[in-house]
Amino acid sequence: MNVIENYKAVLLNIQKHCEEIKRNPDEIKLLAVSKTQPVTEIQKLYDFGVRDFGENKVQEMEEKAAVLPSDIRWHLIGSLQTNKVKYITGFVYLIHSADRTVLIDEIERCAAKSNRTISVLLQIRVASEETKHGCPPDEADQLLDYALSKKMITVSGCMTMASFTTDTNVLNREYQTFFKHIPKRIKDNPESIYSAGMTGDYLTAISNGANLVRVGTAIFGERHYT
Numbered sequence: 001m002n003v004i005e006n007y008k009a010v011l012l013n014i015q016k017h018c019e020e021i022k023r024n025p026d027e028i029k030l031l032a033v034s035k036t037q038p039v040t041e042i043q044k045l046y047d048f049g050v051r052d053f054g055e056n057k058v059q060e061m062e063e064k065a066a067v068l069p070s071d072i073r074w075h076l077i078g079s080l081q082t083n084k085v086k087y088i089t090g091f092v093y094l095i096h097s098a099d100r101t102v103l104i105d106e107i108e109r110c111a112a113k114s115n116r117t118i119s120v121l122l123q124i125r126v127a128s129e130e131t132k133h134g135c136p137p138d139e140a141d142q143l144l145d146y147a148l149s150k151k152m153i154t155v156s157g158c159m160t161m162a163s164f165t166t167d168t169n170v171l172n173r174e175y176q177t178f179f180k181h182i183p184k185r186i187k188d189n190p191e192s193i194y195s196a197g198m199t200g201d202y203l204t205a206i207s208n209g210a211n212l213v214r215v216g217t218a219i220f221g222e223r224h225y226t
């Protein structure tokens, strides 16, 4: 398993796909999802030049950040419990999973304490599976209003997780729902981030408008759960 070769292969897939669908590949950010993977593998990618890594567990992200270079941009991509927010506001680069007002309150509180503005994505729920987090699509506007009322929070875009399926029709439908419900003020900002797509569906997500894809397995191989 060579993470650098895998990373390059994913980049190449993105590039070829962008040529086919007439999108500029430079618009697409590849986030290496390193959850459960050892720091040695992250370090290899870092040495190759990769700086953005995604984790879904607060404690794991903290432990890795403590031993890896300080210029890594850590993305928190998983569902976030309010009582864990305080552990990451000192160093997190982007929280992809802002999906409810109590969480936004807590991010604001901890951000003020850390004296750092925190960037977040509003996570919107489009999958029918009950386990998927996110705010209901028709409440995204309200959630944005709420987040914009906070001094220490910047809303950088939106995130979604589609159903775990290979059915392109289902994926397309869910991504269309996602993009349809992105608040106008986010769409109007050319810098906005649309975080969608994983190993199984990142090209489908890009076809639908994603500009940040979160890829773990295709880069690191199967996850090592302990």
Ligand SMILES: *Cc1c(COP(=O)(O)O)cnc(C)c1O
Binding pocket: 033, 035, 056, 077, 078, 161, 197, 198, 199, 200, 214, 215, 216, 217, 218
């Ligand atoms: C694990 C995870 C990913 C990456 O999944 P792969 O299928 O391994 O690419 C992407 N997004 C979120 C929110 C995740 O938890």
